[in-house]
Amino acid sequence: MLLELKNIFKWVTVGGNRVFLLKDVNLQVQEGEFISIMGPSGSGKSTMLNVIGMLDGFDEGEYNFLHESVHKLKEKQRAQLYKQYIGFVFQQYHLIDELTVYENIETPLLYQDVKSSERKAMVADMLDRFNIVGKKDLFPAQLSGGQQQLVGIARALIAKPKLILADEPTGNLNSKQGEEIMDLFTQLNKEGVTIIQVTHSEKNAAYAGRTIHLLDGRIEQQVTN
Template sequence: MLELNHIYKWVKAGGRRIFLLNDLSLKVESGEFISIMGPSGSGKSTLLNVIGMLDDFNEGEYYFLEEPVHTIKEKQRANLYKENIGFVFQAYHLIDELTVYENIETPLLYKNVKSSERKALVADILDRFNIVGKKDLFPAQLSGGQQQLVGIARALITKPKLILADEPTGNLNSKQGEEIMELFKELNEEGVTIIQATHSENNAEYGSRIIHLLDGSMVREKSETI
């Protein structure tokens, strides 16, 4: 699915380079569920952003679905992630001014999906997540767990091949967190590739592979036998 080869990313502080990602290589196969662990500042979010093409890197190669991300143009890159990647954030990042329904609908608007089709797609996903009753509420009127559900629903609406989740349960209590993890597991079983960054050992265990990061490098990798 994607392959990172010797990725370096740094920022300059006082003339010195501080490495956020340091010689990081990673290969992800389709259908995997990967958990990235590591202390704060170890580069988890940076790695997810690089994979999600939200952020650049300074050195190295990145192939996504065989496309060389490090050489293609901005516009192609945007198309690539628009078509294939869904994001789930710790802080949900729902648009405050839009209702649940409209939040979920937004990615379809940007893909110029026809109105009737949009309605059908959004209705399906609301139904699946059991939030039909909440569709006209605004994010501020929902609990954290519900907001994150909407966030995931919004990430899934375009049927992405890859979901990137940055601490998806970080702002939730353990019960809500568990529900979200169960949902991820379910999605993974349906064939969606998932990469999540997390602090929680328990949540990490849902993954088929756990990667430990420290100071931008991979220190340990543990695979479960499927």
């Protein structure tokens, strides 16, 4: 098992009342799975993704990731854990504007103390694989949305993570670009990378092996495709 959420609660207090963002969420994810999270706006999709990605905490419950109890770890150890095993893909790509394509992809490696020569080889591989060698010296502003997202995914994959978390990865793309990205995810999943994506689109959700429907912070139903 890759990760397990047990009775996760997360809330904010507004005017003395607790407003639940996540309510008693239980989830088990096996290695190699491809999962879609769906639900209306405000149902807690992104919150759940952030909790899984360890970017956000929770108030109650247990979270085990590869036999580590995440809720018991200190921030530094958590960072150590997610930078090694998790890659993030965002709807708004979130590339660093001041860095070139090459440097953007290289960034996670810098924070993992990978040697310079090794870094070069890894980034070159990745550029090759995504067919963007010719664009390596361009800045994000010079790329189309689809290309930027491609760079975003390349960056997420560079450190060879076990898990990719994607928050509406195709939300800002046209349908053709979206399809390409989804095909890429399918491909990656076949190679053994676990993927959890948040999406609004039924069509994109169908690429996954399992779809989780959230409503008001609780898991309403799980559908195996």
